[in-house]
Amino acid sequence: MAAGCTTEGLADALRAAARVISEHRDELIRLDRAIGDGDHGENMNRGFTAMVSKLDTSEPASPAAVLKLAASTLISTVGGAAGPLYGTAFLRAAAAVGDAAELDPPLLAKALQAALEGVVARGKAAVGDKTMVDALTPAVAAAESVAVTGGDVASVLAAAAEAAEQGAESTVPLVARKGRASYLGERSAGHLDPGARSTALLLRTFAGSAR
Amino acid sequence: MKKIINDPATVVADALRGMAAAHPDLLDVQYDPAVVVRADAPVSRKVAVISGGGSGHEPLHGGFVGRGMLDAACPGAVFTSPTPDQVRAAIARTDGGAGALLIVKNYTGDVLNFETAAELAAVDGVEVRSVVIDDDVAVKDSLYTAGRRGVGGTVLLEKIVGAAAERGVDLDGCEALARKVIGQVRSMGLALSACTVPHAGEPSFTLADDEMELGIGIHGEPGRQRVPVGPASELVPALLDPIVEDLPFAEGDRVLLFTNGMGGTPLIELYLAHGIAERLLAERGIVVERRLVGPYITSLEMQGMSLTLLKLDDELIDLWDAPVHTPALRWGL
Numbered sequence: 001m002a003a004g005c006t007t008e009g010l011a012d013a014l015r016a017a018a019r020v021i022s023e024h025r026d027e028l029i030r031l032d033r034a035i036g037d038g039d040h041g042e043n044m045n046r047g048f049t050a051m052v053s054k055l056d057t058s059e060p061a062s063p064a065a066v067l068k069l070a071a072s073t074l075i076s077t078v079g080g081a082a083g084p085l086y087g088t089a090f091l092r093a094a095a096a097v098g099d100a101a102e103l104d105p106p107l108l109a110k111a112l113q114a115a116l117e118g119v120v121a122r123g124k125a126a127v128g129d130k131t132m133v134d135a136l137t138p139a140v141a142a143a144e145s146v147a148v149t150g151g152d153v154a155s156v157l158a159a160a161a162e163a164a165e166q167g168a169e170s171t172v173p174l175v176a177r178k179g180r181a182s183y184l185g186e187r188s189a190g191h192l193d194p195g196a197r198s199t200a201l202l203l204r205t206f207a208g209s210a211r
Numbered sequence: 212m213k214k215i216i217n218d219p220a221t222v223v224a225d226a227l228r229g230m231a232a233a234h235p236d237l238l239d240v241q242y243d244p245a246v247v248v249r250a251d252a253p254v255s256r257k258v259a260v261i262s263g264g265g266s267g268h269e270p271l272h273g274g275f276v277g278r279g280m281l282d283a284a285c286p287g288a289v290f291t292s293p294t295p296d297q298v299r300a301a302i303a304r305t306d307g308g309a310g311a312l313l314i315v316k317n318y319t320g321d322v323l324n325f326e327t328a329a330e331l332a333a334v335d336g337v338e339v340r341s342v343v344i345d346d347d348v349a350v351k352d353s354l355y356t357a358g359r360r361g362v363g364g365t366v367l368l369e370k371i372v373g374a375a376a377e378r379g380v381d382l383d384g385c386e387a388l389a390r391k392v393i394g395q396v397r398s399m400g401l402a403l404s405a406c407t408v409p410h411a412g413e414p415s416f417t418l419a420d421d422e423m424e425l426g427i428g429i430h431g432e433p434g435r436q437r438v439p440v441g442p443a444s445e446l447v448p449a450l451l452d453p454i455v456e457d458l459p460f461a462e463g464d465r466v467l468l469f470t471n472g473m474g475g476t477p478l479i480e481l482y483l484a485h486g487i488a489e490r491l492l493a494e495r496g497i498v499v500e501r502r503l504v505g506p507y508i509t510s511l512e513m514q515g516m517s518l519t520l521l522k523l524d525d526e527l528i529d530l531w532d533a534p535v536h537t538p539a540l541r542w543g544l
Contacts, residue, residue: 029411037430038411039291046288075327076244079265079291084323122323179319182356183428185435 004102005153005210010066011055013209018048020205021198031194035181039080040194047078047086063103067094067111081179082195085119085132092118105156109140109147112160116140123178130176130188132195139164139203157207164203168196212412219409223266223286230273234538237277241304244297247273247284252305258376258385259283259305262314262369263298264321265290267408268429271366271508274539280373281537282311289408289511290430292320298328302337310338310382312389314369316361317345318430340382342389344368346398346519348457349426349435360428363471363519364396366507367531370540374533388530392521397457399450400517402427402473403440406510425449427473427517429510443480447487450518455495460520462496467503467531469519474509476516481505484516501531507539 005013021028021044028041051073060066067090075087096114100107116136125131142163146156171193179195181188216222224242231240239248253259262272263285272284283301285293302311311332315325325341332339346364350356372389380388402424405414418424418437423446426435440446460466470485472478485504492499500523508517521527534543 033411033413033415037290038408038415039288042410043288043291076294076296079287079294079324080320081292081323083292083294083320084327087327123319177356179357180428180430183350183360183435185351185356 004104005063005108006102007061007063007066009209010063010103011060013206014048014055014066014070015052016209017202017205018052020201021045021048024198024201028194028198031192031197034191035176035184035188036194037180040082040198043078043080043082044198047074047083050077063100064094064097067091067097081123082198085123085195088118088122089115103153105147105151105153108153108156109143112140112143125178128174129178130171130174130181130193130196131178132193132199134171134174134193135164135167135196135199135203138167139199154207154210157203157210161200161204161207164200168192168200171196212407212409214407214409216409219412222409223288226266226269227273227286230538237536237538238273241300244294244300245286246297246301246304247276247286248301248304249276249278249282251278252282253307254282254305255307256309257282257307257379258309258382259302259307259311260314260369260373260376260385261285261298261301261305261311262365263287263293263301263325264316264318265292265430267406267511268508270539272369275366275369275373275537277535277537278544279377279533279535279537280369280540289410292318292324295324295328295331298325299331299335302328302332302339303335306337310340312372312376312382312385313339313341314365314372314389315341315343316365317343317358318360319357338382340386342386342393344393344396346393346396347428348397348399348453362400362429363398363469363508363517364393364521366471366503367396367467367469367519367521368392370535371527371530374530374535377533392527395458395522396519397454398517398519399454400427400429400471400473400515401425401446401450402510402513402515404475404514406474406513408511423515427510427513427515429473429508443484443487447484447518448491450516451488451491454518454520455497458520458522460495460497460522463498465498465500465523465528466492467501467521467523467527468492468499469503469507469521471508471517471519472506473513473515473517474506475512475514476506478505481516488518500528
C-alpha cells in the first residue's frame, strides 16, 4: 500500500488475514476451550475462508464495498458471538469509509474507531471485561495518535497492532464479565481471551500487509 | 476421538440429511442456509414459533419441529449459534401472516445472532418478537456475567408456547405466555464426563474418575464447582435443592418435573434419579402433576443429567397435555 489503503490493498489484507487465521485456528480453539466452548478458531476460519472465496468471485469496487462484503460474509458464516461482533465491526467501518477511493491515515483511524463503537454497541462490553474490546480499544487510541501526528498508513496500523497485542495480553489476569467465559467466574482468570487474541492477530496482519 | 462421522466439517449437514430421511412426513429440511421446517408450513394465520441454537443438543431443537410445537428450528454448527440468515430464512418460510416468536436461549452468541435476525426480518415486513430463556440456577445472574443460561426449561417452553400457537393464540398472547413460563421454570445440571466437539477432536475438559462438574451448561463448558462424585441420593438433592430454593417452589405448588439426560447417561440411571427427585419433592409437599424423563436437551456424548421444575397451573397443564407430533415428542395425535 502506498500513501493510502486502496481497494486492492484492503482485499489483499483480508486475504492475508484469512491465511493467518487458518494458521492460528488450533491456537484459538485451544484458548477458547480453556474458558469457553472451543469453537472460536473453527468459526473464524470458516468465516474468513468464505470471505476469500467471495472476494475472488465478486471483485468489490471500493474500500467500503470490500468491508461490506467482509461484514455480510462474517455475519452469515461465523456464528457464535464472533460473527455478529466482527460483522458489525466491518459494517460500521464500511459506513465510516463512505465513498472514499482509498483510506488515508485519518480515515483509517476513523474506520477503526467506528468498528470499535459497533462492537461495543452490539456486545455491550467495556474495557476490563476480558473480551476483544480489551484489544481493540487501545488499538484505536494508538492508531488515532499516530494518524494525528502525520504517520502513514503502515505506521498507524503498526501502532494499532502493537497496542492490540498488549491489550490482548492484559486479558490474562482478568475475570471475564461477558460471554461464555463469565460463567466460570474467578476460574476464567489466568487465561488469554480468544477474542482479544484474534483481534490482535488481525491487526498485526493488516499492519504487515501495509508495509 | 471415536465418532460415527465422516468429516467433522460436515457433521451437521450430514445429520440433517438423515433426519430428513427419517421424518419425511413431519419435516422439510433446507440446507443453504440450514433450517428444519415443519412439513405443512406456513400455517395460515398461526404465529410461527421458531427456535434454534448450536447443534449437539439433539433432539433439541430440530426434533421438536412439528404440529403443536416449533414451526422451524435453525441448527448452528456444533455448540455454535446459528447465523442471522438462517433465522431470517426460517421466518420467511414459516410466516403465516400472524408474526413470529423467536425462542432464544441466553447465550451471548445466540442473543446477538437472533437480535440481528429480528432486525433483518423487520425489514422484510414480518412482525417478530423474541423471548430469552435463562432458567439455569447454577449461574449467578448479575451485571458481571452474561446472565443465566437457557437449558432444560427450553424444552417445556417450546412445547407450551407451541401448543398455544397451534390453538390460534396471537403474537401478544404467545409472547406473554412465554414470559410467564420463563418466570416460573428453573433448572440445574451436572456432568460426570466431558464431551468432544467433532472439529475440536479433544474433550472440552477432563474429570478424574471420582470427580463431577456441578452446575454444568449444555455446551461442555465447565460448571461452577468441581466436587467428588457421591451416590445418587446425594447427587439428586445437589441439583434439586438449589432449584427449589431459587424460585422458590413452596409446599402445595403443582409442578412439572423434567429429568433430562446429557447424552451419555442411560435411561436406567435417569429413572433412578427421577424416582429420588419425586420422593424429595413429596417430602417438601410439592405436587408433581406432570413428568418428562429422557435425553431431550443433550451435550453430545456427555454423561450427566439435569433437573427442571416448572410451576404449573390449569392453563399450563392444559397446554402441556395438548396434542403434539414431532420427531421427539408425540402424544394426543
